[in-house]
Amino acid sequence: MNIATSAGIALSVLALTIAVGPVETWKDAQQQAAVRVPSAVLERYVGEYVSQDGTVSFKVVVEGATLFQEGSGRRTAYAPLSETLFMWGPVFTAEFVIDQAGGVTHILSNGTGIENRFRRKGSPPEPPATSAAVAAAVRVPRPVLERYVGVYEFVPGQMSRTDLRIFVRLEGDTLIREGAGPTSILTPISETQFKVGSTSAMVEFMVDEFGVMQVLGSGFQQSLARLTSKR
Numbered sequence: 001m002n003i004a005t006s007a008g009i010a011l012s013v014l015a016l017t018i019a020v021g022p023v024e025t026w027k028d029a030q031q032q033a034a035v036r037v038p039s040a041v042l043e044r045y046v047g048e049y050v051s052q053d054g055t056v057s058f059k060v061v062v063e064g065a066t067l068f069q070e071g072s073g074r075r076t077a078y079a080p081l082s083e084t085l086f087m088w089g090p091v092f093t094a095e096f097v098i099d100q101a102g103g104v105t106h107i108l109s110n111g112t113g114i115e116n117r118f119r120r121k122g123s124p125p126e127p128p129a130t131s132a133a134v135a136a137a138v139r140v141p142r143p144v145l146e147r148y149v150g151v152y153e154f155v156p157g158q159m160s161r162t163d164l165r166i167f168v169r170l171e172g173d174t175l176i177r178e179g180a181g182p183t184s185i186l187t188p189i190s191e192t193q194f195k196v197g198s199t200s201a202m203v204e205f206m207v208d209e210f211g212v213m214q215v216l217g218s219g220f221q222q223s224l225a226r227l228t229s230k231r
Helices: 003-019 023-032 038-042 141-148
Strands: 047-051 057-063 064-070 074-080 085-086 092-098 102-108 114-122 150-154 165-171 176-178 184-188 194-196 202-208 211-216 224-228
Touching: 038 057, 141 165, 141 202, 141 211
Parallel strands: none
Antiparallel strands: 047 057, 047 114, 057 064, 064 074, 074 085, 085 092, 092 102, 102 114, 150 165, 150 224, 165 176, 176 184, 184 194, 194 202, 202 211, 211 224
16 A cells, blocks of 8 residues: 555544544434444454554444444544444444454445445454455446436535535446545446445445436435536
């Protein structure tokens, strides 16, 4: 990983740390969480996590029935959405993934295809990325792909910024997504669903009487963007 990437991850995590308040800020969110995760499950995630380039680290601890992240002088609670997926502040989700080797990876996402991945110290080496998604990829007719090309604007009310755009272009028979995150290849899983780059994020294109809508994420982390021009 190059210096620019390392700095980007560090700045990104620093920005997230600044963005969230102290633990008291999220007590209401925790109390409202519909899911109660057994302490035995939370204990699986305890440990020290390090970014892929080793520049950023934090600890995950359990206190009572609550999971916390500790780092940079702050302690932030995770509000459970399921036994593996948690809200981390008002915008970000944190997912804990346990692989076949027993290693644990913490995936922090903001719902727009940007992910930061942290491996727990002491975990076995991460297995090579599977090609299951690629193997499952289908061939989408070019006219269908061309329908998705253009400039997308986020539906108002989802975020404070109004200048973010998503650009989708076609190179050969491959869709490329730019803006609101790194440039990513969209690998088709169906004619409407695509895997975003090497992340675990998925994007879906929905066509209705108003045109094309790009849907990224789900639940709290769902982002909607409408195709506004074909460039």
